[in-house]
Amino acid sequence: MTTESPSAAAPLAVVVLAAGKGTRMKSDLHKVLHPVAGRPMVEHLLASVAELAPQRQVVVVGSGREQLEAQMAGRATIAVQEPQLGTGHAVQQAEDALAGFSGDVLILYGDVPFVTTGTMRAMLDRLHAADAPAVVVLGFEPADTLQYGRVLAHADGRIAKMVEHKDATEAERACRLCNSGLMAVKAEALFDLLGKVGNDNAQGEYYLVDIVNVANAEGGHCAVVVTGDADEVAGINSRGELAEAEARWQQRRRAQAMVDGASLVAPETVWFAWDTALGRDVTIEPNVVFGPGVTVADGATIRAFCHLEGASVGPNVEVGPYARLRPGALLEAKSKVGNFVEIKNARLGAGAKANHLSYVGDADVGAGANLGAGTITCNYDGYFKYRTVIGERAFIGSNSALIAPVRIGADAIVAAGSAVSRDVADGELRLVRAEQMVKPGWADRFHDAMKKKKAEKKAAKD
Incomplete structure (x- = not known):
């Protein structure tokens, strides 16, 4: 007897963010099409997604739209983010493609290709847990926290606050739980939350992570699921x-x-x-x-x-x-x-x-x-x-x-x-060969003549 996961019955849509310019790659090829093990990185991601049988897939692009359209070949809707005003703004570009959809939305990144199906399923299951969080965030604890945004969470996994590194205090930067950027949200809540996100921050951008802070401010709560493998959420930018x-x-x-x-x-x-x-x-x-x-x-x-x-x-x-x-x-x-x-x-x-x-x-x-x-x-x-x-x-x-x-x-x-x-x-x-010819002594005469000619040339030069 098998037990179905809590999220199994809910329809699923996937939004893959791929609108970054990829300037550090210094390439005419779109960043998410660069191969790992002979396969474009975005295809590694979509192969893991496929095991969850999503009803809709949306890829949000900036430049390089034609390349992504050719790669997807009708397997996903292409949404364009122009201008690029942050990750929250990028997800908003998928709203038309998800019109009428009721179910779960996984937000993934095309340059984070090795998130496993099991981790995605864990995020969706947490979204359907008894306490019904508004947003589920995938967190990780890297050896070096670098410039990652932080997830300030309680012991039970409920999130107190999300903050980008540039906007964090020294005390907040001391937190080792980092934000991978991947999220699971119910479709009916996603775009309502995004509409309330502002850009009053160091970058002047609309951060996707702020939907957590908006949900918390409205009396809801959000939760973090932590992957034990930091490599799973490593981005590829160069x-x-x-x-x-x-x-x-x-x-x-x-x-x-x-x-x-x-x-x-x-x-x-x-x-x-x-x-x-x-x-x-x-x-x-x-x-x-x-x-x-x-x-x-x-x-x-x-x-x-x-x-x-x-x-x-x-x-x-x-x-x-x-x-x-x-x-x-x-x-x-x-x-x-x-x-x-x-x-x-x-x-x-x-x-x-x-x-x-x-x-x-x-x-x-x-x-x-x-x-x-x-x-x-x-x-x-x-x-x-x-x-x-x-x-x-x-x-x-x-x-x-x-x-x-x-x-x-x-x-x-x-x-x-x-x-x-x-x-x-x-x-x-x-047997298909030309008839062999034999000329006895010819090679000896040739060598003698050439040696004499070479000696004469050397003598004339001296």
Whole structure:
């Protein structure tokens, strides 16, 4: 038997604030679209939100509206804050988008991407507690309180006062409970409270936190929920903070990979994407980078200095060292990709091998086939891509060029150094080379002549 959380029955709307100019990023890309683990930071946030099944999502933007509209692709309403007069003013821009909505509103920040679904749910549950607070604030206790606003709260979590750092007294700054900026409010109260917020403060702005003080002044009360993980609410405002967020995310993902049964030889050198999926008994050697869209099945080995993106690695496959798997690479059971081999939009059947210095693009390689060193599939004519099909157990000799579209039959052999532009039948040997010429003594005569000429030039110079 499961017990439903107090907030589960209430409709939910989410307001994501993303109107900051992001000047510290020094980038033409909107701040919340900068990636962590290969995924825009706002998408990390929305993935956690999605587990709560919100009825409405509103993203409040300033500059860069077109970029956010393209990223959201109809998944959220875009509201514009112009001019930007503070966080309270930003939330007010969502009023039209939430017209007629009755339920809970979560206020989040696009540059605070790692708030967990559990923390969001805890805020909503507190909003529906028996004492019915008007506003729930997410607080945290950082190692250094820096310039964060403070939450002055009683022992039972009821908030006595919210104050921004610039407006706080020294006694108030001594409080270690800080305001993350995230809030949960019932929709029917939110915009009424915002309408009563003034801008008589050091910045001359309309602070969102002041809805707590307004609610308290009207005889209501507000509550704080405290997260035990300050990293969860860390904002990302600069390239340095983006790198720090990446490092924290990677550290946790590496630890989880090992908990789940993968061996990382040098964990600190392995870089995962947000959706990397690893099976059990996978071994990952040093300096491996996973881009988005990679799955690795049980028992596979990824050797050192490999880069994988958009690839599916089957059970007991061996990749690398120094291999690159690009989108569409599919390696079936016990196949092998060796050093300095690149695979793109191609399938290697079970037990197939491309061990050395090869490019295999837009190809289908049958089970048990063997591609010799330097084999390439010539898949592009400057305008269109073409496919190469290699049959089961075929053997492609070293330094061969397979000029697509072309089909190599099962059990066929292509001799080393061949440039194959026509289909090869099953069991056939294909040898495509120019006739070798032999000129006895020619090299000796050439060397003698060149040495004499070089000596004459040196003598003339002296």
